[in-house]
Amino acid sequence: MHKKTKVAIVEDEPMSLATLEDMLLDFADKIEIVGRAQNLAAATRMVEETDIDLLFLDIYLPDGDGFELLKRIENPDFRVIFTTAYDQHALQAFSVAALHYLLKPIHPDLLEQALERFWAVRPLEVETEAPAVPLSHITIHSQDDMRLIPVGDIVYCEADASYTIFYLKNNQKCVASKPLGSYEKLLPTQLFSRVHYKYLANLTYIKRYLKGKGGQIEFQNGKLIDVSVRKKHIFLQQLEQYLGQQ
Secondary structure, eight states, X not given: OBOXXXXXXXXXXXXXXXXXXXXXXXXXXXXXXXXEESSHHHHHHHHHHSOOSEEEEESEETTEEHHHHHHHSSSOOSEEEEEESOSTTHHHHHHTTOSEEEESSOOHHHHHHHHHHHHHHSOOOBOOOOOSSOOOEEEEEOSSOEEEEEGGGEEEEEEETTEEEEEEGGGOEEEESSOHHHHHHHSOTTTEEEOSSSEEEEGGGEEEEXXXXXXXXXXXXXXXXXXXXXXXXXXXXXXHHHHHTO
């Protein structure tokens, strides 16, 4: 069974919103609609507070435009498909790394093509049961060697383009030649939380959480990392569950 793609829609016209939702129902086995917004202000709150994989974004909104939304969100970790009744913004859409550009009224075949393009970039993940035997070590491949690292030694991981930096206890670190997402899937979710698009934190080493819009984590070694607004709620739930098991 696959994990569903989390989709949100920003569209100010109720009829267009309803039409797009109806079309997406054809992909209900692969898609979950997790948010809707009809203006720029509501859209900003939604993308900051909701875990999204794919955003359908109308360009013309009552209080601004879709491009302004992307300027407000620092380092978004979702992909964008623009929707509009006008085609003069196509070049601008692709200049901000839009995945696709759909003209309204949206044709079902073109919508399917856009989704297939998204899934080609982010393949659907298969839900798997947790392994019966807890993971004790992780293999880290670098350009020079391969190391076996005890999972319990990992304080946190940091994304660095297509590489991952592992920060270990005793202030050691090493660089792996795979992206952070690869290790997020591998490391146990009971101990590790993706608190930011850049960071994967080991709950065991957290000293305190500093409150804020997203907030920060302070580890036992004094290191500080940011928590993103969109990851904050899930992180605090994971931390509470972890502490309840201690």
